[in-house]
Amino acid sequence: MHISLIDSMYGKPGNPIEAKYAGWLKKDGHTIDLVGATPPPRSHFAEMVKAWPNDTVEDSTPPLLGAGSGADPLRAKVLWMQHPYNHMDLIADGKLIPALLKRAEAALLRASNKAAAKPSQQAPKPAPVVFQAGSGDDETHHVVDHKLRSELKGVPDLAQMAALHNLVLKRGTTRQKAVEAIQKALNKVVGSKLLQSGKYETDTEQAVHGFQTRWNDQGKDPPLDVDGRLGAHTLLALDEALLDSSFAAPAVSAPASPSQAPDAEHHAPAVDGHYPLDTDGAERIATKYGNIFRFAKAAKVTNQSKRPKFFHPKDIMVEYKGPGSDPAAAGSAKYGKDHRLIHPVLLEPLTRLMSALIEEGERIDDESMKRATIGSSWRSWEQDGEGFLKQLHKRIRLNPQIFGDLQFPADLEEEAKSNLYGKEQDFIDHLGAHRPWTHELAAKLYNIATGFKAPGGLSPHESGLVVDIDFPYGMLDKHQKVFAQFHQITTENNGDARLSGAGMWLAKYAKDELHFSSYNTEAEIWHMEWLEWKSTDADPGQKKS
Numbered sequence: 001m002h003i004s005l006i007d008s009m010y011g012k013p014g015n016p017i018e019a020k021y022a023g024w025l026k027k028d029g030h031t032i033d034l035v036g037a038t039p040p041p042r043s044h045f046a047e048m049v050k051a052w053p054n055d056t057v058e059d060s061t062p063p064l065l066g067a068g069s070g071a072d073p074l075r076a077k078v079l080w081m082q083h084p085y086n087h088m089d090l091i092a093d094g095k096l097i098p099a100l101l102k103r104a105e106a107a108l109l110r111a112s113n114k115a116a117a118k119p120s121q122q123a124p125k126p127a128p129v130v131f132q133a134g135s136g137d138d139e140t141h142h143v144v145d146h147k148l149r150s151e152l153k154g155v156p157d158l159a160q161m162a163a164l165h166n167l168v169l170k171r172g173t174t175r176q177k178a179v180e181a182i183q184k185a186l187n188k189v190v191g192s193k194l195l196q197s198g199k200y201e202t203d204t205e206q207a208v209h210g211f212q213t214r215w216n217d218q219g220k221d222p223p224l225d226v227d228g229r230l231g232a233h234t235l236l237a238l239d240e241a242l243l244d245s246s247f248a249a250p251a252v253s254a255p256a257s258p259s260q261a262p263d264a265e266h267h268a269p270a271v272d273g274h275y276p277l278d279t280d281g282a283e284r285i286a287t288k289y290g291n292i293f294r295f296a297k298a299a300k301v302t303n304q305s306k307r308p309k310f311f312h313p314k315d316i317m318v319e320y321k322g323p324g325s326d327p328a329a330a331g332s333a334k335y336g337k338d339h340r341l342i343h344p345v346l347l348e349p350l351t352r353l354m355s356a357l358i359e360e361g362e363r364i365d366d367e368s369m370k371r372a373t374i375g376s377s378w379r380s381w382e383q384d385g386e387g388f389l390k391q392l393h394k395r396i397r398l399n400p401q402i403f404g405d406l407q408f409p410a411d412l413e414e415e416a417k418s419n420l421y422g423k424e425q426d427f428i429d430h431l432g433a434h435r436p437w438t439h440e441l442a443a444k445l446y447n448i449a450t451g452f453k454a455p456g457g458l459s460p461h462e463s464g465l466v467v468d469i470d471f472p473y474g475m476l477d478k479h480q481k482v483f484a485q486f487h488q489i490t491t492e493n494n495g496d497a498r499l500s501g502a503g504m505w506l507a508k509y510a511k512d513e514l515h516f517s518s519y520n521t522e523a524e525i526w527h528m529e530w531l532e533w534k535s536t537d538a539d540p541g542q543k544k545s
């Protein structure tokens with residue numbers, strides 16, 4: 001147990017708090033830093049250190065942790081800075097806190113070494129000590145800083161993991177810098193092609209799995225659990241592999257995600273991409289945008305599981321800037337920055353989806369795929385409410401066989417646009433009570449309309465994990481004249497949009513390979529809900545620490 005008192009302990013000399021600290025400090029293994037800016041804390045501290053004449057390091061200000069009074073400055077029971085220190089300089093100088101963290105780290109390490117038997121047996125020999133502290137014969141000092149030797153050593157979380165064995169990186173971890181560094185390292189060492197996104201997801205897990213397998217196949221020590229998780233042993237192995245050029249040489253056991261074709265290394269047009277679209281039997285139409293395929297028949301994909309039906313506020317959203325984020329370049333100038341706001345966890349999977357779609361479009365030369373752009377993403381319930389009201393009007397108009405010449409009541413428009421979360425039934429009841437509407441017709445309208453558009457408060461778009469991908473499609477009209485346009489997220493255009501290259505590709509790969517799905521491609525082929533949000537930062541059930 002270690003405490004740093006940084007300019008704390010004000011009050012009268014001899015106050016009960018001082019006695020409490022003094023009592024606490026008597027316990028074995030308890031260490032303390034006493035740093036005061038002004039007279040009151042320093043006078044308290046002067047009393048406290050009297051009890052520990054042989055276990056106190058009286059250090060300069062800021063502390064250098066040089067060997068002062070003979071006690072080891074990293075292990076000494078008390079570090080006392082007896083000189084005054086400017087309040088602001090305590091923090092702003094950037095000298096004091098790092099020094100105190102060394103003490104805290106050393107204390108943690110002592111505690112963990114007691115618990116864990118010999119975590120450092122397989123570790124590479126430590127490099128020379130940089131920090132000017134200690135007697136030089138105590139391994140624990142070195143271990144804090146110098147277990148890692150490769151580029152990984154510059155990442156604080158990783159250095160700590162290597163020293164303390166107190167952290168395991170796995171799916172959903174929030175240690176972004178650490179994961180980024182690991183992804184970069186895996187790309188070097190096993191030739192994986194991870195995006196350095198900082199998100200520990202399926203691909204990263206597979207690459208770690210591949211690394212562990214290769215490590216064991218080469219008979220290296222210690223054998224690693226092949227579990228796709230990155231604990232201290234795998235980290236130290238990865239560190240070693242980074243420095244060993246023979247390990248990083250291409251090998252047959254390089255991990256490949258199951259979706260990768262064997263020749264995924266190549267992207268030349270003649271070779272199948274990761275997610276190839278077979279254009280046999282499709283019509284090739286030369287449109288004003290360039291070539292767009294039109295297929296004869298589209299597969300239907302639906303999904304009702306793992307839908308992100310929850311809300312996240314706008315202020316945590318970020319603008320998507322990856323492939324498919326430039327509508328003007330794609331030939332559709334309709335969408336602004338506000339149409340590309342997504343939850344940060346979506347960055348990596350969305351980049352992957354859009355890259356794969358556009359890449360395959362380039363391979364087969366299909367403009368519906370090459371020009372795919374994000375048309376809508378995060379929305380407020382107010383925006384969805386507006387859209388829902390429009391949809392109610394539209395479905396009445398398009399279904400005269402059901403609704404005759406009924407109109408949607410003007411005095412229910414506000415309610416129709418409101419946040420209907422938990423109030424769906426009330427809304428139906430209110431409409432049903434509005435003669436000549438009946439409850440049955442009201443329920444029918446609600447069901448039909450929600451098949452195309454969710455009401456405010458009930459749309460997965462409000463989670464920031466859903467995008468609508470706009471893209472152009474082409475067709476020949478009845479005079480064999482070429483017609484092409486962006487579908488513009490308009491339900492009337494869905495049937496034709498589905499038959500384009502982009503529509504076919506999304507139906508084929510989005511759900512099973514890339515974990516995005518429409519609730520129903522027959523209603524909205526472009527509506528892509530990300531399904532892998534459980535245990536990520538976007539999971540509303542996830543505890544934040």
Ligand SMILES: [Zn+2]
Pocket residue numbers: 376461466467468524526527528
């Ligand atoms: Zn949508």
